[in-house]
Amino acid sequence: MRVVCVAGIRxxxxxxxxxxxxxxxxxxxxxxxxxxxxxxxxxxxxxFIRRHELGAFFIRGG
Amino acid sequence: MGCSLAASLVDKLKEAKRKLAPDVLFIEASEMVTSQELRNVTAMGKRDVRYETGPLITLINGVEFEFLWNERRRLVSDQVNGADWVIVNRTEALDNGQLARLREMLSGCGDRLLTVQGLDRSAIESIAAAIGL
Structure with a gap:
């Protein structure tokens, strides 16, 4: 597994x-x-999630 | 990034590995997170599960950059300085003078800096190639 992070202002x-x-x-x-x-x-x-069989995980706060 | 958010992110990272073990896992950080914080958090999960990290990308809206550089320099600087790649998009909306100032302000990025005119398919393909994805 390769973890790619994307940061940036809204x-x-x-x-x-x-x-x-x-x-x-x-x-x-x-x-x-x-x-x-x-x-x-x-x-x-x-x-989009179904089409790409994307695993989506959500966290809240911050 | 607070401790609870960092812990949540590490937990999700480990959950993703255990449940799916995807080839690629993207982390979309909230706007207040700096590059160093992301590095620290993604390093923490390695105590329990195996994965590679990188690259760490900081994305910038070229149209807003000059304003952000003046008003939120600490945050923008912390996101830019620790990144493996700094990608500036929407450069098609900048005139030559604005583009030159942007390059000057980000001159410290050297060859870590990529500029794209927008985030269409061809631009994203060029980004994917640059970052080796």
Whole structure:
């Protein structure tokens, strides 16, 4: 398992980047998961999670 | 990052490894987390489960960077300085002067700095290639 961290201020495009990297990763046949520090609405909808068989883990606070 | 949040993140990291053992695990940090904090937390989980870490990416919205650099420099600086890659997006919205100032402000990043015009598929493919994903 390789852990890739994405930091940045709100609005920097973190979710968009991770969604895009997830697509590329799963296109290559890699099982992919994400841990999101949720401070609002979840950025990973069910359709996206199902389509990419994405493992999604959420934490709150911070 | 507080202790409880750090502990929660480590717990989720270990849970992800035990339940799925994915090839790639992305951590999307909240905006207040610095690169060093992320390094410390991701190192903590290695006591219990095996995984590789990296790269640590700091993403910057180029349009907002100058304002953030002036108003929230400590945080932005802490995110930029400890990162393996600093990626500035939306550079298509900057004029030449703004782009030059941005490069000057981030000159310390050297070849860790990537700029992209937006986060479309081709830009993300170039990022994936750069970070070896």
């Amino acid at each position: 609005g920097s495009g973190k979710t968009r980047l991770i969604r895009g990297l997830t697509e590329i990763s799963t296109d290559k046949g890699r099982q992919t998961a994400v841990i999101v520090n949720e401070d609002g609405e979840t950025p990973y909808d069910d359709a």
